[in-house]
Amino acid sequence: DQQVKQNSPSLSVQEGRISILNCDYTNSMFDYFLWYKKYPAEGPTFLISISSIKDKNEDGRFTVFLNKSAKHLSLHIVPSQPGDSAVYFCAASLGKGGSEKLVFGKGTKLTVNP
Amino acid sequence: GAVVSQHPSRVICKSGTSVKIECRSLDFQATTMFWYRQFPKKSLMLMATSNEGSKATYEQGVEKDKFLINHASLTLSTLTVTSAHPEDSSFYICSARGAFHDTQYFGPGTRLTVL
Numbered sequence: 032d033q034q035v036k037q038n039s040p041s042l043s044v045q046e047g048r049i050s051i052l053n054c055d056y057t058n059s060m061f062d063y064f065l066w067y068k069k070y071p072a073e074g075p076t077f078l079i080s081i082s083s084i085k086d087k088n089e090d091g092r093f094t095v096f097l098n099k100s101a102k103h104l105s106l107h108i109v110p111s112q113p114g115d116s117a118v119y120f121c122a123a124s125l126g127k128g129g130s131e132k133l134v135f136g137k138g139t140k141l142t143v144n145p
Numbered sequence: 146g147a148v149v150s151q152h153p154s155r156v157i158c159k160s161g162t163s164v165k166i167e168c169r170s171l172d173f174q175a176t177t178m179f180w181y182r183q184f185p186k187k188s189l190m191l192m193a194t195s196n197e198g199s200k201a202t203y204e205q206g207v208e209k210d211k212f213l214i215n216h217a218s219l220t221l222s223t224l225t226v227t228s229a230h231p232e233d234s235s236f237y238i239c240s241a242r243g244a245f246h247d248t249q250y251f252g253p254g255t256r257l258t259v260l
Contacts, residue, residue, distance in 0.1 A: 035188070065248070074149070074238050074251030075189070120189065132179075133249065135188040 054121030168239030175241035
């Protein structure tokens, strides 16, 4: 039972345009959501997070939106850069921010073309 | 700061042997360490959570006698895959957090191939 779903395995965008990565979850008890970036043969690197009490969090080129009623969150990257090419994982946590058990989606491979 | 290392990065072993993977927090004391496994084209799946000096808590379906976890110090946790079989071949990733961290910091992972 996949509690965190990333339905798009891959996404390709042009440099300078916006990248939108989507994530859906089924467990309404999740109260903290995180996005990680992962390069091949490396561990995930934390990007940005959002608490369930918020609907938006912004950090530079990265913005995460949370729609609790739809159990949906998205990561916007604008403008996209070739160095953003990686696999992006959405993760959800049941408490204490991202310091406790994380449930990951399968990831979306983003390719930013020059 | 908040660097986590893993060793080895890649290991190939014969079926039936045991393999030990180390996870170290290099610049902070990790009160909690997590072990994940990732199969190809699958998400990272939490295997177990370990607190320093305590027994690890395993997720449902993970055999504690097969995947031995030791968190003997605040900077080191080890995962030993005992009597490894080809189906244990996977990418194993650890993460760690300190007492005042609100997120986990991941290691680079270990690719295990069992022949």
